[in-house]
Amino acid sequence: MRWMALMREWLESSTDHRKARRNPGGVMVAHYWTGGAPIPRSITNISTNGAYIQASDSWQPGTVITLTLQAEHSAAVPRNGNGLPAPFAVRAVVVRAVTDGFAVQFLFGNHREKAEFGRFLKEAVSQD
Secondary structure, eight states, X not given: OHHXXXXXXXXXXXXXXXXXXXXXXXXXXXXXXSSSOOOOEEEEEEOSSEEEEEOSOOOOTXXXXXXXXXXXXXXXXXXXXXXXXXXXXXXXXXXXXXTTEEEEEXXXXXXXXXXXXXXXXXXXXXXX
8 A cells, every 4th residue: 555655645746847946926017918008917926937927817728928027116116227127028828727817838939038038037036
């Protein structure tokens, strides 16, 4: 029966398939176009590979959207030498949708774009 316990432990530990360390929410907001005025949406989980965005908007998995990410501190204050990173636009594909939000995987054209995003994310998180 020990093998059953080991199998259960392995199955439970292998359910998280994330490839990058996630940062908790509260430091970033996302803006995207829905046909109306952009509204900042809270990001509760973000990494260089993807994010979870709290929103009531219903996006189907496979939908490609452009997100403008911004440090939450600067959501109401434009960058004017305050030391906060400028907003960063990134394309993403919706990979999961639930009632309170959706998860996206970021789409980068090359390694340089991903590295630039990594620097942006590191700077935005360090401002918290």
